[in-house]
Amino acid sequence: xxxxxxxxxxxxxxxxxxxxxxxxxxxxxxxxxxxxxxxxxxxxxxxxxxxxxxxxxxxxxxxxxxxxxxxxxxxxxxxxxxxxxxxxxxxxxxxxxxxxxxxxxxxxxxxxxxxxxxxxxxxxxxxxxxxxxxxxxxxxxxxxxxxxxxxxxxxxxx
Numbered sequence: 001x002x003x004x005x006x007x008x009x010x011x012x013x014x015x016x017x018x019x020x021x022x023x024x025x026x027x028x029x030x031x032x033x034x035x036x037x038x039x040x041x042x043x044x045x046x047x048x049x050x051x052x053x054x055x056x057x058x059x060x061x062x063x064x065x066x067x068x069x070x071x072x073x074x075x076x077x078x079x080x081x082x083x084x085x086x087x088x089x090x091x092x093x094x095x096x097x098x099x100x101x102x103x104x105x106x107x108x109x110x111x112x113x114x115x116x117x118x119x120x121x122x123x124x125x126x127x128x129x130x131x132x133x134x135x136x137x138x139x140x141x142x143x144x145x146x147x148x149x150x151x152x153x154x155x156x157x158x
Contacts (some may be wrong), residue, residue: 028116032112044084045113051063051105053101058073076099083105084108086100
């Protein structure tokens with residue numbers, strides 16, 4: 001068994017990964033606010049992605065996010081109130097109401113993708129493109145095969 005390096009304790013790696021994530025997310029939301037989306041919060045990106053292009057019900061949304069139907073409903077209410085989601089009748093089942101992304105929500109998602117590209121470039125300018133590429137490759141090797149998961153909000157709370 002390898003001896004741990006006291007200068008690099010094992011607990012530091014997840015904390016640094018989380019700090020890098022937090023830095024990117026905080027920078028994203030500061031830029032989103034400057035670009036006209038001050039209401040968006042980190043959870044909202046997961047919600048908008050989980051709603052998808054076809055819409056969903058609040059129950060299905062909760063399942064996708066790994067949160068309760070009540071928590072999903074409360075988040076939907078907030079995003080409807082600020083114009084990112086809308087509730088509509090399901091054209092295939094009159095008993096159901098769908099939640100759909102509005103044009104404002106789609107704009108927030110589009111801007112998020114553009115901002116993430118700029119933030120990645122900022123990291124490449126600071127660290128070097130080769131190092132950022134290598135970091136992504138290494139994290140891809142170490143992360144689980146299904147690394148893009150929308151249930152992160154529920155996982156954090158469980």
